[in-house]
Amino acid sequence: MDEAELRTLIPGVLTVLVRRGADFAAAEDAVQEALVEALRVPAAGPAQDPGAGGGDPVRDAKGWLVTVAWRKFLDATRADAARRRREDRVEGEPAPGPVPAADDTLQLYFLCAHPSLTPASAVALTLRAVGGLTTRQIARAYLVPEATMAQRISRAKRTVSGVRFDRPGDVATVLRVLYLVFNEGYSGDVDLAAEAIRLTRQLPAVIDHPEVAGLLALMLLHHARRAARTAPDGSLVPLAEQDRSLWDTASIAGGVAVLQAALARDRLGEFQAQAAIAALHADAPTAAETDWVQIVEWYDELVRLTDSPVVRLNRAVAVGEADGPRAGLAELAALDPSLPRHTAAAAYLHQRDGDLATAARLYAEAAHRAPNLAERDHLTRQAARLNARPGTRRSR
Structure with a gap:
């Protein structure tokens, strides 16, 4: 079993440990240690030694991970004198065997979206604990140093460690978490899109909400x-x-x-x-x-619902398609030029308006600000293509 397959098991394994009495922070650490141990073993997957994990690691990888993670948790508990009181509440190590098939991943999402956490912390914690993203990947998504994100996740884990695992968090935060996981997967960096869709399909069973x-x-x-x-x-x-x-x-x-x-x-x-x-x-x-006219109308609804500057920027591009590029540029002029992709949008609308020199210059500027390599390469190619056209003169 490869790393991607193992990571899909993390939410279920983490949930089992929390339900058995492990606090969230200790459980998450134990699951990550079990994952590292599984990845150390060559191609066949988790260790073949029944004494290490118990059960058949190929047919029951989740059971193997649960057993190893639980032992990691008990070892850490016994080694820490400050946690001995918690150890007294542990009834002992369950016998190795199949893990119930119930999917508690959504419950884990709700815990990570607990009202005591800020939305940003809830998203980061969920991406780490449920989505399986690394701290570095999450930090890159938030444009903050990895050390800063590590501290944020650590604080979030401590916050929910004492929270009971039977109370849902904020629905809006859960939905935003799922969408961010989907977008991370859709980008190709980590393929979590299918998992995000799977989890979202399960939500109607526990949340009656049209969103x-x-x-x-x-x-x-x-x-x-x-x-x-x-x-x-x-x-x-x-x-x-x-x-x-x-x-x-x-x-x-x-x-x-x-x-x-x-x-x-x-x-x-x-x-x-x-x-x-x-x-x-x-x-x-x-x-x-x-149908750009209808799209502009829906962007009007989005502006009413969110008043988001990014939505307004996307609306300006749609206006440029529906009413002409100069109308779009007029809408864009009212927005903060430091907005993400503002320069790229301006380049596109100038290109549509026939001002190829200005468009080429703006595409080049946008390439320097691009959030990822693929987008930077695309914008660079757009600038080069326009500069190669006969009659394109450098704008001042």
Whole structure:
């Protein structure tokens, strides 16, 4: 079993330890130690020595990890005099054997989204404990030093260590956590998109909220375009240039059906509005046939719901498509130029307006500010392509 497969078992293993009486911080440490031990063993997977893990590690990898992690926890408990009182409450080591098949991952999400945590800490802790992302990956997503993120996660773990494992956290935070996990997987850095979709499909059983359906629809609609998002050489393919025959029509149909059911409840939320925009893109046979007027209307709803500067920036681009690039540039001029991708949006709208020299200069500037290598390469190529056109003069 490879590392990716083992990491999908982390939430279930961590949940078992917490339910047995381990505090969250100690349980998370023990699970990570068990994972490291499993990865030390060559190709077959976790150690074949029944004395090390118990049971069949190939057929019951989760059971093996639970047993090893529980022993790691007990060893740490016995070694720490300050924790001896907790050891007295432990009834002993359960006999090795199959682990119940119940998936408590959602309960773990709720614990990580506990009201005592800030949303940022809840997201970071969930990505670490449930998503299996490294502290470095999470730090990169937040644009903070790794040491800073490590401290944030450590504080969050301490905060929830004494919390009972039977109270849900904030639903909105849980949904945002799931969407961030999906986006991390969608980027290709860590493939968690399918896991995020799986977990979101389970949410209706425990949460009666239309935004759950909105989030699921948004994930399905974005996931449907995954095969077309990159060229064979790994370079990004903008939405307007994607080969729509590669889109997953079944996933699109599923996302639209989920969205329609959510909208019928007349309790509009941010994820439903985003999904409606994604559905309009998916419904267009070609980029030229996109219903930009409706998309602008949905962005108006998003602005009303969130008042987000990033939403306003995306709306400006949509206005540029619906009403012409100069209308989009006028909307963009009212926004903070330091916003992420503001320069790239300005470059695109200037290109649409025929000012290729300004567009090339702005694409080059945007490339220097790009958050990842793939986006930087794409913007650099856009600048080079425009500069290579006859008649493009350097702007002042």
